Amino acid sequence: MIYTMGLDIGSSACKSIILADGKEIVGKSLIPVGTGTSGPMRAFDGVLKDAGLTIDDISYLLTTGYGRNTFERADGQMSELSCHAKGACYLFPDVQTVIDIGGQDVKVIQISNGAMVNFQMNDKCAAGTGRFLDVMSRILEVDVSDLDKLAAQSTEQISISSTCTVFAESEVISQLAKGVHKADIANGVHWAITARVVGLARRIGIRDRVVMTGGVAQNKGVVHALSQQLKHEVSTSDLSQYVGALGAAIYAYAKVQTQAQN
Numbered sequence: 035m036i037y038t039m040g041l042d043i044g045s046s047a048c049k050s051i052i053l054a055d056g057k058e059i060v061g062k063s064l065i066p067v068g069t070g071t072s073g074p075m076r077a078f079d080g081v082l083k084d085a086g087l088t089i090d091d092i093s094y095l096l097t098t099g100y101g102r103n104t105f106e107r108a109d110g111q112m113s114e115l116s117c118h119a120k121g122a123c124y125l126f127p128d129v130q131t132v133i134d135i136g137g138q139d140v141k142v143i144q145i146s147n148g149a150m151v152n153f154q155m156n157d158k159c160a161a162g163t164g165r166f167l168d169v170m171s172r173i174l175e176v177d178v179s180d181l182d183k184l185a186a187q188s189t190e191q192i193s194i195s196s197t198c199t200v201f202a203e204s205e206v207i208s209q210l211a212k213g214v215h216k217a218d219i220a221n222g223v224h225w226a227i228t229a230r231v232v233g234l235a236r237r238i239g240i241r242d243r244v245v246m247t248g249g250v251a252q253n254k255g256v257v258h259a260l261s262q263q264l265k266h267e268v269s270t271s272d273l274s275q276y277v278g279a280l281g282a283a284i285y286a287y288a289k290v291q292t293q294a295q296n
Contacts, residue, residue, distance in 0.1 A: 035054050035055060036054070036055050036056070036093050036287065036290055037052055037053070037054055037060070037085070037087060037091050037092050037093060038052070038053050038056065038092065038093055038094045038095070038096070038283050038284075038286035038287045038289075038290060039051070039052050039053075039078075039081065039092050039094070039095045039096070039282075039283055039286065040052075040053075040096055040097075040098065040117070040278070040279040040280060040281065040282025040283030040284070040285070040286060041074065041077060041078060041081075041095065041096070041097045041098070041099075041105060041108070041279060041282065042097075042098050042099040042114070042117070042276075042278035042279035042282060043068065043069045043073070043074045043077075043097055043098070043099040043100060043101035043102055043104065043105060044068045044069070044099045044100055044101070044136060044137055044278075045068045045069060045099075045100045045101075045136065045137040045138040045139075046066070046067070046068045046136075046137030046138070046164060046165075046249075047064060047065065047066050047067065047068055047073070047137065047249060047275070048064070048065045048067070048068060048069075048073035048074050048076070048077035048099075049062075049063070049064050049065075049077060049275060049276050049278065049279040050062065050063045050064075050077040050078060050080065050081035050279050051081065051276055051279040051280045051282070051283045052081050052082070052084075052085045052087065052092070052283065053280075053283040053284065053286075053287060055287070056283075056284055056287030056288070056291075059273075059280070060085045060087075061081045061082065061083075061084035061085025061086075061087065062081060062084060062273075062276055062279075063076075063077050063079075063080030063081040063083075063084055064077070064080075064275060064276070065077045065080065068100065068101065068137065069099070069100050069101025069104055070101065070104075074101065074104070074105050078105075078107070089107070093286075093290045094109045094110070094286040094287070094289050094290050095107060095108050095109050095110075095286065096108065096109065096110045096111065096112060096282045096283070096285055096286035096289065097110075097111045097112075097282065098111065098112050098113065098114045098116075098117040098278050098279070098281070098282040099114050099117075099278055100114075100138070102114075109286070109289070110286070110289060112282060112285055114134075114141070114278050115141060115143060115150060115153055115155075116150060116281065116285070117277075117278045117279075117280075117281030117282045117285065118132055118134050118141065118143060118247055118277050118278050118281055119132060119143050119145055119149070119150040119281065120280075120281035120284050120285060121247070121276070121277035121278060121279070121280035121281030121282075121284065122143075122145070122245045122247055122277055122281075123145065123148045124280055124281070124284060125245070125271050125273060125277065125280075126243055126245050126269055126271075127148070128243050129145055129243050129244075129245045129269075130144065130145050130146065130241040130242060130243060130244075131143070131144060131145070131235070131240050131241050131242075131243070131244045131245070131266075132145060132244075132245050132246075132247060133231060133235060133244065133245070133246045133247070133260070133268070134246075134247045134248045134277070134278075135162070135163060135164060135227075135231065135246070135248045135249075135250035135251070135256070136163060136164060136248050136249075136250075137163060137164040137165055137249070138163055138164070138165055139155060139156060139163060140155065140156045140162045140163055140230070140231055140234055141153060141154075141155045142154045142155075142231070142234050142235045142237075142238060144238050144239065144241070152238045153238070154234045154235070154237050154238050155234075156230075156234055162227050162230030162231050162234070163227075164248070164249060164250050165199070166199050166202070166223075166226075166227050167181060167223065167227065167250065167253070167256075169199055169203055170202070170203070170206060170219075170220075170223045173203060173206050173207060173210070174206070174210075174216050174219060174220060174223075176216070176220070179252070181220050181223070181224075181253060181255065182220075182224070182253045182254045182255035182256070184216060184217050184220040185217060185220035185221040185223070185224055185255040186217075186254075186255065187217035188215070188217040188218045188220065188221035189215070189217070189218065190215070190218045191218075191221065191222070191225075192209070192214065192218050192219065192221070192222040193222060193225070193226075194206065194219075194222045194223060194225075194226040202226065206219055206223070220255070221255065221259075224253070224255040224256050224258075224259040225259045225263070227256060227259075228256060228259040228260040228263050229263060231260060232260070232263045232264055235264065240264055240266055242266055242267070243267075243269055244264065244266045244267065244268050244269065245268070245269045245270070245271075246260065246268050246269070246270050246274065247274050247275075247277040247278070248274065248275060248277070249274075249275045251270045251271075251274035251275065252270075252274065252275065257270055
């Protein structure tokens with residue numbers, strides 16, 4: 035049995051997956067803090083414990099994500115674009131468009147025959163990212179994980195027109211002062227974030243099947259708004275937040291196979 039580990043060191047969370055023979059997931063871990071914190075090491079320790087293995091059992095450890103170059107125990111590293119594409123193909127073999135909304139960036143990846151052929155990325159502004167949701171949930175005084183439940187109570191569609199997170203924050207505060215219901219604002223927040231993502235996606239074209247990855251994929255309100263604006267069904271998985279780590283573990287297995295042939 036060959037065990038490989040993928041460690042996705044993001045800006046706001048660290049995720050890890052261990053695969054057996056490049057196919058079976060035997061361990062996973064998620065720590066809600068990112069690069070520059072204890073997160074990477076905790077995710078590393080956590081996935082080994084979950085799998086019941088030690089580091090000596092791991093044939094190759096490949097890192098990805100924002101902090102991929104910072105983990106000294108890694109055998110190699112690879113871009114999150116490649117890893118998200120590979121992980122998405124593992125979960126959805128017919129995927130053609132991957133939308134990853136991370137803590138500080140948004141990636142739209144076009145896939146053909148299981149390989150990435152094009153991408154668009156926004157890492158210059160918090161608009162359209164998980165950070166945008168964090169800021170808005172704080173203003174609305176609701177945990178970000180409960181934002182979709184609040185939005186589900188909305189009875190009126192409202193618009194948040196500002197394209198900048200700072201200005202959008204002021205706009206939401208103003209709406210609260212006017213007595214606009216929090217549920218309607220939360221729903222407006224979801225539509226605002228997805229409008230920015232859709233603009234990015236249309237630059238390279240959107241083809242079925244569309245798969246959403248990253249932590250924001252757990253927010254049903256964002257997934258629904260994205261599907262409505264794209265006019266495409268958007269697929270997610272219970273493993274959406276682990277897709278980068280999953281892809282890294284698959285690539286790690288390929289590295290082992292290559293080494294064995296040389």
